[in-house]
Amino acid sequence: MSESSTRARGSRFLLIVGLVLVLSGVGVLGWVGWQYWGTNIVAQREHERIRGEIVDAWEAPESKDRDVDGRGLLRVPRFGKDFEVPILDGDDDATLARGVGRDPDSALPGKVGNLVLSGHRITHGEPFRRFLELEAGDRIVVETRTHVHTYRLRQDGDEVRVPFTTSWPLWPVPDPEAGGKEATEAVVTLVTCSELFRTDDRNVVVGDLEESVRKEA
8 A cells, every 4th residue: 555545544534533523522512502501591481481371370260270380489589589480399300490399298388397499500490590699588489379478598598508418408397406306387498509510419598487478369
């Protein structure tokens, strides 16, 4: 084989390798773009759609007997005056891509026990992106078909950080010293990933029910 033929084959090989690397890079950038921008656009539209369905169902005469996709609406003034995200039952990835998830084993809004709500800090609408900005005394508002429940936070958003394997935030009394105790008060616990990217920890805040106001018929 001539030297020129060898050089030609080597050049083609390098060209192919280069194209593969470029295409791989474009694919990775596309995936990153979808995860960190595309999923937010899709999720925010889904949030809006579900909010509309919830409110329409509340206002319908037959709403008492109508199955609604979501137990309520979450408002956090610290996150902005327009912040309003649907609360859905479940804590799996599919649920968290559509709103804030309520742990199915936790209390209902306004009821005695621990209402556990989780949400993404990044991707899929990132409702809890500003979680670490929360401050003790901030209001957490949960609206249902019949009531508006207001909770007050006990701590700042960056104050309590625990491993994902820590279970006390899900207990009826969310306190590491309260294992096995029965709930006597209504509280809310918000949980989210500690870091914007991969993390083994989550941040936790707990709020006490301050008031429950029944909505006008």
